[in-house]
Amino acid sequence: MRTFSLLLILLLATPVWAGSLESDLARIQQRWAEIQYQVPGDDKADAFEALAKEAEGFMADYPDRAEPRIWRAIVLSTWAGEKGGLGALRLVKDARSQLEEALEIDDSALEGSAYTSLGSLYYQVPGWPLAFGDDDKARRYLQKALSLNPDGIDPNFFFGDYLLEQGEKARARQYLERALAAPARVGRELADQGRREEIRERLARLSKS
The missing domain is CATH 1.25.40.920 (TRAP transporter T-component)
Incomplete structure (x- = not known):
């Protein structure tokens, strides 16, 4: 009791x-x-x-x-x-x-x-x-x-975006495509969806250049 x-x-x-x-x-x-x-x-x-x-x-x-x-x-x-x-x-x-x-x-x-x-x-x-x-x-x-999280959507996206800003288009595409293929994060569905839209926008920009 x-x-x-x-x-x-x-x-x-x-x-x-x-x-x-x-x-x-x-x-x-x-x-x-x-x-x-x-x-x-x-x-x-x-x-x-x-x-x-x-x-x-x-x-x-x-x-x-x-x-x-x-x-x-x-x-x-x-x-x-x-x-x-x-x-x-x-x-x-x-x-x-x-x-x-x-x-x-x-x-x-x-x-x-x-x-x-x-x-x-x-x-x-x-x-x-x-x-x-x-x-x-x-x-x-x-x-x-990237060395700590080689398959993550964010490190691959930001490195790809950085390379795009630097004019390294071939390498930028490589990392952006890797970001697009990154595994989904549990509980981060909305963030993943939004980030993938940003990745597609960068890839579309590369395709036009």
Whole structure:
């Protein structure tokens, strides 16, 4: 009877909404995909701003884990893409810092996603003196990401996109086709669908060039 009473007290003391790192991560990932691929363009910046606040809380809940930092950085960088201007520069610098911290904690977290995200930042943001863009660093980070997750949709897509920007069309096609053939990710169906549309757009661009 005493054991039952103690169990009841513990159950009542635990919020029914208490989650785990995995469930909290899945919620952030799903909401990011919804905003990125379903929310109208004019509403995306505000939606990403709200998600960035949620991601900040997620990071505070798990200060010793790399995954929340990676996903806060992803949210910040995509928000920056929608926001534009000087405010975007602050966001991408913050994103870079979060990714660098994630690498220090666990560089293999989420199959090396911090390397993928850092690589994509380095080739997409302007270079000096406006920002920190660096094509050589981008290549190194993206190749490291591929070494950790050679069949993943994201590292192959971003390396293919990087190569396309560099004018390496034959190699770009190779990695984009590999990205298109990447295995589906459980729970990431919407993200996979949206990413494949981006891959097809890049391949169509290559076919016209």
